[in-house]
Amino acid sequence: MSEQITVVANATAAPEPVRVSWIAELRATFALAWPLVIAQLAQNALATTDVIMLGWLGPSQLAAGTLATTFLMPFLVGGIGLVGAVAPLVAQARGARDTRSIRHIVRQGLWAAAILALVLTPIIWQIRPVFALLGQDPAATLLAEEYIHVAIWLLFPALGIVAFRSLLAAFDATRVVLLITVGGVVVNALANYGLIFGNWGLPRLELRGAALATLLTNIVMFTAMAIFVLRHRRFRRLHLLHRLWAADWKRLGQIFRVGTPIGITVLAEVGLFTASALLMGRLGTDEVAAHAIALQCASTAFMVPLGLGTAATVRVGHAFGRGDPIGIARSGWTAFGLGTGFMACSALVFLAFGPAIVTIFLDPDQPANHNALALAASFVAVAGLFQIVDGAQVVAAHALRGLSDTKIPMVVAIIGYWLVGMPVAYLLGFTFDMRGVGIWIGLAVGLGFVAVVLVARFAMRERLGLLRPR
Incomplete structure (x- = not known):
């Protein structure tokens, strides 16, 4: 049974839930979501900027930077998923009008970010011996180590951003998240241009400059969010940093109980696509290039x-916190309808x-690109077929997080991605000789399994006892 927030009773009786119509729910969900969507796209632009500018240095630096970020990302993504538990917990507390719990949850979210940074830093620092065991090129490993030993210090600000962003999202203040993220893209581009190449009188640091630019960007974004939530009148009354040093072990444990399964779920999905790239590597260079193109589109x-x-x-967390089962249903199904509707259009x-889309990435006038383009087009077609289930599974998983239901979805994700999707990908790709198309069909099957189970779980939430506060 999932862990759910314990709602602290207010001095007065809980107010009667306010009924929200379907149209009003649609408007509220859209208003909350569109800045987050653009912010996610902007977050992607941060990595894209790094890739482009490292590519200007040359293939060896780009390869080393890619190796370094590939090593760092699983740790960072897992931590982001864990600290992301702040979002449903704050949303539930806000729905219950429990201001004191909001303050404690955000504060312990920052504690969780600090703990994760302290634990992960000495592990990630050992990139050189790890890469040596994996048989990576020694020269590329040394360059990757240069990057990691600078970028590693971004762990706390990057995870702290998640805690503050979760608070802002729970209070519908997503436009400031968008503005700060877009500002981070600008800061990252300028810092990269100055520090990688030594422009504007700055030292030419090359790969270390890229790492330093990424670190500075995360510090700037964390500082901007901290200043906003500490000084804006809407959040100032929460006194978020009052007695920051005082531990609340109950809330901290709650964040780890709810957040750890989220982190593992995200890692399971990220790992599935990483493993699929490795399978593509066994087929050839054209398959890898085509896979990268299709994956970028998806x-x-x-x-x-x-x-x-x-x-x-x-939205589900708000309704759950105020004890409104009708609001939970409308919030979850509205987001589900919007998500799957968009993905049907993208399909x-x-x-x-x-x-035509794949020609954006490779020049069709070059004969050497023809095979990769044909493969990419076939992969994009399969990606089109799984767009709806991909949208369904992510919205359903997030709706369940609003109920603090994260453990069973984690198990479902592990089974769906690794015991269903990956074996099917291998069998179709290699045993049945469908090659890259077979691997992509396997990905679609895994995503489809997870989507069906999670949507069914949300539909059966009352029967499964997910609406009982604990």
Whole structure:
């Protein structure tokens, strides 16, 4: 049974839940979600900027930077998922009008960020011996180590951003999240240009400059969010940093209980696509290039249901906190309808215009690109087929997080991605010789399994006892 927030009773009786119509819920969800969607796209732009500018240095630096970020990302993504438990917990407390719990949850979210940074830093620092065991090129490993030993210090600000962003989302203040994220893209681009290449009188640091730019960007974004929540009159009354040093072990444990399964769920999905890239590597260079193109197309479309999923966590959490089962249903199904509706449109676009879309990435006038383009077009077609289930599974998972239901969805994700999706991908790709298309069909099957189970779980939430506060 999932862990759910214990609602602290107020001095007065809980107010009668306010009924929200379907139209009003649609408007509220859309207003909450659209800045988050754009912010997710902007977050992608941060990594894209790094790749482009490291590419200007040359293939060796780009390869080393890619190796370094590939090593760092699983730790960071897992931590982001864990600290992201702040969002449903704050949303539930806000729905219950429990201001004291909001303060404690956010404060312990910052504690969780600090604890994770302290635990992960010495592990990530050992990138050189780890890469040596994995047989990576020694020269690339040394360059990757240079990057990691600078970028590693971004762990606390990056995870602290998640705690503050979760608070802002729970209070429907998503536009400031968008503005700060877009500002971070600008800061990252300018810092990269100055520190990588030594422009504007700055030292030419090359790969270390890229790492330093990423670190500075996260510090700037964390500082901007901290200043906003500490000084804005809407959040100042929460006294978020009052007695910051005082531990609340109950709330901290609650964040880890709810957040750890979220982190593992995200890692399971990220790991599935990482493993699929490794399988593509066994097929050839054209397959890897085509896979990267199709994956970029799919991940760009995925940002929309991901933003809607965050909105679902908040809206469902609000309704759950105020004890409103009708509001829970309307919030969850509204986000689900928006997410799957958008993905149905993107599926049509992928199926109809896939061959044209892939030419954005590779020049069709170059004969050497023809095979990769043909493969990419076929992969994008399969990606079009799984767009709806991909949107369904992410929105359903986030809606369940609004109920603090994270343990069973974690198990479902592990089974769906690794015991269903990956074996099917391998069998179709290699045993049945469907190659890259077979691998992508396996991904679709895994996502479809998770989508069906999680949507059914949300539909059966009352029968499963997910609406009982604990």
